[in-house]
Amino acid sequence: MAWNRNTYHIRPLCVKVILGEKAMQHILNRHPEMTDNIDHMSYAIQYPDEIIMQRAGKRRAYIILKRVSTMRYGEKFLVVICEALNEGSAKVKTAYKTSNPLKLYKRGRIIWPR
Numbered sequence: 383m384a385w386n387r388n389t390y391h392i393r394p395l396c397v398k399v400i401l402g403e404k405a406m407q408h409i410l411n412r413h414p415e416m417t418d419n420i421d422h423m424s425y426a427i428q429y430p431d432e433i434i435m436q437r438a439g440k441r442r443a444y445i446i447l448k449r450v451s452t453m454r455y456g457e458k459f460l461v462v463i464c465e466a467l468n469e470g471s472a473k474v475k476t477a478y479k480t481s482n483p484l485k486l487y488k489r490g491r492i493i494w495p496r
Contacts, residue, residue, distance in 0.1 A: 390427040391427075392430065392472075393428055397444070397464075398471045398472070399427050399464050399471075399473065400474070405476070409476060409477050413478040419479070423462055423477050426446055426448035426462050427464075431449050432447040432494065433493050433494040434492055435491055443464060443465050445489065447483055448462075
């Protein structure tokens with residue numbers, strides 16, 4: 383599947399996010415539940431419910447959380463992890479769904495609640 387590079391913006395932070403073909407292939411191969419949720423992922427990037435900033439030395443990552451309701455399985459969260467490249471830009475590393483985001487809160491600090 384050919385994938386064009388897409389650019390989104392984390393609106394609350396004014397950060398440009400790039401979703402490239404390599405990241406898209408990783409997401410589809412490792413997290414098949416995301417196949418039908420690509421539109422949800424772009425929406426989560428642009429309109430997150432919460433953003434956690436994770437720091438490891440000089441490296442930074444944005445952990446984006448968006449609540450997604452599903453009748454069959456109850457409340458789930460869409461998680462998009464973006465590596466910060468420089469001030470004002472980042473790239474998507476992975477995305478997946480979880481029903482328990484509590485461990486994500488331990489990985490950094492909340493920088494934007496909705």
